Amino acid sequence: MFRAFLRSLAGAWRWARKKRDGFGPDRRIQVIRGDSLPPKLPKRDLVLAREDDEDWCVGMRCPCGCGADIELLVIPEAKPRWDVSIDANQRPTLTPSVWVQRGCRSHFWLRGGRVQWCE
Numbered sequence: 001m002f003r004a005f006l007r008s009l010a011g012a013w014r015w016a017r018k019k020r021d022g023f024g025p026d027r028r029i030q031v032i033r034g035d036s037l038p039p040k041l042p043k044r045d046l047v048l049a050r051e052d053d054e055d056w057c058v059g060m061r062c063p064c065g066c067g068a069d070i071e072l073l074v075i076p077e078a079k080p081r082w083d084v085s086i087d088a089n090q091r092p093t094l095t096p097s098v099w100v101q102r103g104c105r106s107h108f109w110l111r112g113g114r115v116q117w118c119e
């Protein structure tokens with residue numbers, strides 16, 4: 001009984017945060033010079049650190065709203081690593097999905113600048 005109540009609360013929370021992201025503009029990606037991310041990331045957009053035509057890492061704030069910074073390595077030597085592609089409108093797509101290991105444990109895909117939550 002109580003468990004069912006908690007499950008429905010969790011479901012409502014997930015629904016609300018997805019809705020909130022769904023109403024916002026597409027996320028874009030800003031390219032900065034250097035091999036590391038700035039200390040303060042933008043609220044919504046992503047940052048790609050690029051040095052000498054080599055992409056190092058992508059940073060973003062966790063889309064669930066918990067405020068955590070997410071840093072994803074894109075250099076070929078890294079493990080785990082992600083692929084980032086950017087369309088003509090500066091909207092990023094990340095492969096594979098992003099899984100926050102600590103805290104909120106968010107799991108999502110970022111495709112075409114939009115967050116798609118994994119259940």
Ligand SMILES: [Zn+2]
Nearest residue numbers: 062064066104
């Ligand atoms: Zn989070």
